[in-house]
Amino acid sequence: MKIGIVGLGLIGGSLGLDLRSQGHQIIGISRQDVTCQTALKQGIADRASTKFTLLQDVEIVIVCTPIAAIASTVKQIIPHLHPDTIITDVGSVKYPIVETCSQLWSNFIGGHPMAGTAQSGIDAAQANLFEGAAYVFTPTEKTKFEDLERLKAIALDLNAIPYICDAQIHDRAVSWISHLPVMVSASLIKACLQETPETLELAQNLASSGFRDTSRVGGGNPELGVMMAKYNRAELLRSLAQYRDNLDQVINLIEGEKWQDLEQVLDINGEARPKFLN
Numbered sequence: 001m002k003i004g005i006v007g008l009g010l011i012g013g014s015l016g017l018d019l020r021s022q023g024h025q026i027i028g029i030s031r032q033d034v035t036c037q038t039a040l041k042q043g044i045a046d047r048a049s050t051k052f053t054l055l056q057d058v059e060i061v062i063v064c065t066p067i068a069a070i071a072s073t074v075k076q077i078i079p080h081l082h083p084d085t086i087i088t089d090v091g092s093v094k095y096p097i098v099e100t101c102s103q104l105w106s107n108f109i110g111g112h113p114m115a116g117t118a119q120s121g122i123d124a125a126q127a128n129l130f131e132g133a134a135y136v137f138t139p140t141e142k143t144k145f146e147d148l149e150r151l152k153a154i155a156l157d158l159n160a161i162p163y164i165c166d167a168q169i170h171d172r173a174v175s176w177i178s179h180l181p182v183m184v185s186a187s188l189i190k191a192c193l194q195e196t197p198e199t200l201e202l203a204q205n206l207a208s209s210g211f212r213d214t215s216r217v218g219g220g221n222p223e224l225g226v227m228m229a230k231y232n233r234a235e236l237l238r239s240l241a242q243y244r245d246n247l248d249q250v251i252n253l254i255e256g257e258k259w260q261d262l263e264q265v266l267d268i269n270g271e272a273r274p275k276f277l278n
Contacts, residue, residue: 183229
């Protein structure tokens with residue numbers, strides 16, 4: 001297939017590498033000409049340009065811009081597309097994007113590949129980034145069966161695992177397993193920084209795998225974290241409130257020296273955790 005990728009950062013670049021290796025023709029679009037040249041040199045795209053006119057005969061367009069720019073990007077590319085072209089995106093929030101973009105283009109299907117790294121930009125692009133990862137699609141009532149099947153085939157070409165779900169259910173689920181952890185992790189780092197200099201220095205020297213794993217997502221791209229909070233605000237606030245309630249319960253158990261009850265909580269969590277690891 002001839003696939004257009006608009007936005008050649010970590011996700012867009014990695015998609016280009018893998019899909020091109022599977023025989024798809026990749027048309028890359030970026031705001032900066034230097035990024036287009038890099039995409040060509042690194043084998044991310046067959047053709048690359050800053051002009052949307054290059055998309056006129058593509059079959060699928062994958063919009064890989066930041067969340068805030070997805071809808072405006074869709075508006076900009078529509079005049080250059082064939083009426084049958086499928087547009088999808090890679091945003092980590094789906095409902096507001098799908099609500100807006102499906103009104104602009106009937107062949108819009110929300111998408112979210114659940115993969116990434118702490119790095120950003122085209123130089124961070126890597127092969128096999130999506131292998132074994134979930135790739136969620138959120139069709140609407142207007143979605144054609146054959147269009148959804150073509151996107152599922154793209155996910156399978158990436159060795160990803162396609163999932164189909166409602167956009168609102170997606171946003172509630174990712175608030176728990178993606179957006180909430182970012183805020184909790186960021187709060188952990190912020191709390192540590194409020195310690196006395198002597199204690200903080202020792203803590204930084206002693207920190208090992210436990211702190212590294214727990215703090216990783218809180219030390220990532222701040223723009224992405226803000227976009228998660230802004231566009232999935234209601235669901236994130238809901239999960240944060242429930243998390244705070246559970247944290248208060250743990251505090252109460254420790255204050256009351258209810259060690260057996262605390263052990264029971266930890267036992268339940270230990271048994272539940274493997275179900276969240278695919």
